[in-house]
Amino acid sequence: MAISGEDIERRMSSFAALCRRQGLKATHQRMEIHRELAATLEHPDAETIYRRVRRRIPAISLDTVYRTLRLLEEKRMITRVGGVGERTRFDSNTERHPHFVCTECGTVSDVEGIEMGALADFPDALSSVGEADSVYLEWRGVCVRCRQDSGVAGA
Amino acid sequence: MAISGEDIERRMSSFAALCRRQGLKATHQRMEIHRELAATLEHPDAETIYRRVRRRIPAISLDTVYRTLRLLEEKRMITRVGGVGERTRFDSNTERHPHFVCTECGTVSDVEGIEMGALADFPDALSSVGEADSVYLEWRGVCVRCRQDSGVAGA
């Protein structure tokens, strides 16, 4: 479940390379913001990333975090996830995969083992509406942890 | 494509009935807010609904629109749609159906002819994550209108 340190380092260097290829400077701040995303499966929001990066770069500002996340999303190096109208969360895994959003605690989890091939091939039904370039699939409900907290204890 | 007046009236009376059943007062404001949603396929946001309803109820306030939309969503009489991090739009069609979000103009359109049965039956893959009660499927890309505007004209 957890991500190995080795794995993170691999992702970090491919991130640096990708920055160079995209003409982006690989600044200390960007590297650390990206590290937070690469190191977790939690899909944190901007505020959370800010709090965590600040432990290593105390002088970083929240707007740099926002600017960086937006930039990386534009460059398609990360994606936005989360429910409609809720605060935005980010995912460094850009391979398409569905999510589960908990309506109690807001947590976003990856859902493994669902084949999105047919949906990602952009079915004919779309042709009259527009030209798709991505697909997003998400379930909403109560996550196992929240269900346990409210259900088992019995008030 | 458009919605007939007859159709709207039918939806309005079933809305009134549903309010009663839910213990909600069928106020003038609520009826008109709901009418805006029932009368369009456009999935308007709160601000747009406010502007339109104000033509008929000039004294209505924006916060009443927000409060009402939130209430109706909690009671599952409408749903939220739109891309992550974008302003929330609403849909009075609560039958599950996928959407197409234009990344140029923000428009949200219904996608017809896609069977969501298998996804809505909440596949086994979900059981370890949580208990789902709804599913969202959305494509993102450039809608036919925006593509025409930017493509055909040729700058």
Added chain:
DNA sequence: CTAAGTGCAAATTTTTTGCTTCTGC
């Protein structure tokens, strides 16, 4: 009549921007 709902104004929350200073390449 009375609990629920509305309007108003002000507050909160989330995200963006202008400008000056700094730094990776």
Added chain:
DNA sequence: GCAGAAGCAAAAAATTTGCACTTAG
């Protein structure tokens, strides 16, 4: 060295809330 990036502070956008008055049932 210089274009791009960061920091700061302030603004903007979206949404929510407290309270006194109004209204549907």
